[in-house]
Amino acid sequence: MWREIPGSREERARNDEGKRTVPQKGFLLIADITGYTMFLTSSELEHAQGVLDALFKSIFAEIRAPLTLSNLQGDAALAYFPDEHVPQRQFPLDAIERIYCSFANTLAAMRLNTTCSCNACRNMGSLDLKFFLHHGEYAVQTLAGRSELQGPEVIRLHRLMKNSVTKTTGLKAYALVTEPAADAIGLPEFFASAIRHVEHLDEFGDTVCYVYDLAPVFARWRAARRIFVERDEPLAFESMEVDLPVPPAVAWAYVTDIDKKIRWQQGLDAMSMTGLARGRVAQGATQHCAHGKGSTVHEIVDWRPFDYVT
Structure with missing residues (x-):
């Protein structure tokens, strides 16, 4: 007869199911692939999956402690890190730029090395990556064995993904940092040179943001002599x-x-x-x-x- 030992991993998982942590303050980060839907719908699925798999691996490889990956939402990855885990003020910006350079370098290498003429390989140049960084209160709840973020500020961050940044600035690869996140980072000189952008959200009203271009970041990364x-x-x-x-x-x-x-x-x-x-x-x-x-x-x-x- 098989019986489960009390306190086993299976039992602990069941006990943790539905548990919510005490609300905490920290940074919320979304990395979102630009052009994802059009790329999938206009490319051969088998080849498109191979391209996207490599790109997502380049993103996940850089979401490391103290960042915690919450989940993958189609074309976007959601991560978070509480205030007490932020090692230095500029860490959120360094983390964004490191993830972007990993993504852009992987994409550039695939474009350079492919000899395939399929639609997926021709269309992958339309892909890029953008980021949304916010700071506020959130809770972590375990559902179906996964850690899900909950709270109004999590919803606000997701609403910001539908924005007018590209229309007003022409930028495809950018980091959008909300004013609360910029205040929490505390580098006024850096954000003074960023583009001030206001996005109106029906549920939250006007959200002040700062936007900066990531293409020059990757260009400097590639040009820098090691x-x-x-x-x-x-x-x-x-x-x-x-x-x-x-x-x-x-x-x-x-x-x-x-x-x-x-x-x-x-x-x-x-x-x-x-x-x-x-x-x-x-x-x-x-x-x-x-x-x-x-x-x-x-x-x-x-x-x-x-x-x-x-």
Whole structure:
């Protein structure tokens, strides 16, 4: 006779079914493939599925902790991360740009390498990716073994997907950041250079947003020269390696964010950054480390969140 052991995985799954977490505040992110429906309806399904499968894999590969994937909704992926899991202010923007560069690079490689003349391979150039970032309160509920996000702000974010951004700006690949998300990120210099956009939603009224073009982000990513420090090169100080029980994005913040770095790096009196790109740390920024009467200057010559910095 077979009986289930109390506390087994199956029983715990049943007990968790329908449970809702305490509402929490954080970021909500949707990555939405532009041109998805037209691509599917005008292409051979078998080939179209292969193209879309590769593109979705490029998106999912970069939705990593502290981001959590909630679900896939046809042509869009919904992810979230609570405030306490945000490692540094610019992380939401870095995450968006990293996902987009992964998608755009995969698409460019397929277009370059295919010799197929089917409709799917001819039409994949019409595909692109756009993002919607919001900040607010939400709850996570387990339904049918899946974590579903619920709450008015989740609905607001989905409503923003039907917008007039492309019509008014001409942009296909863009990030739309709501004003609450921009305020939570706290980089006024960056958003001052973005396009201010107001979208009227019947249920919520006017929602103020900031929109910026992702095509130049990918162009800079492709053009940037990679500069590695090889293991046999002379070093300014002895190398250090340590395993950390945190996601790469969190470890990245403790290496690149001066407010966090000064907490663990010994022998320093103060740290500061100059040459920021509209308030964000990036290639060309300079880190100044003060120790006693002297100081050390580090210039960032290569910047690849969340892989490496030189």
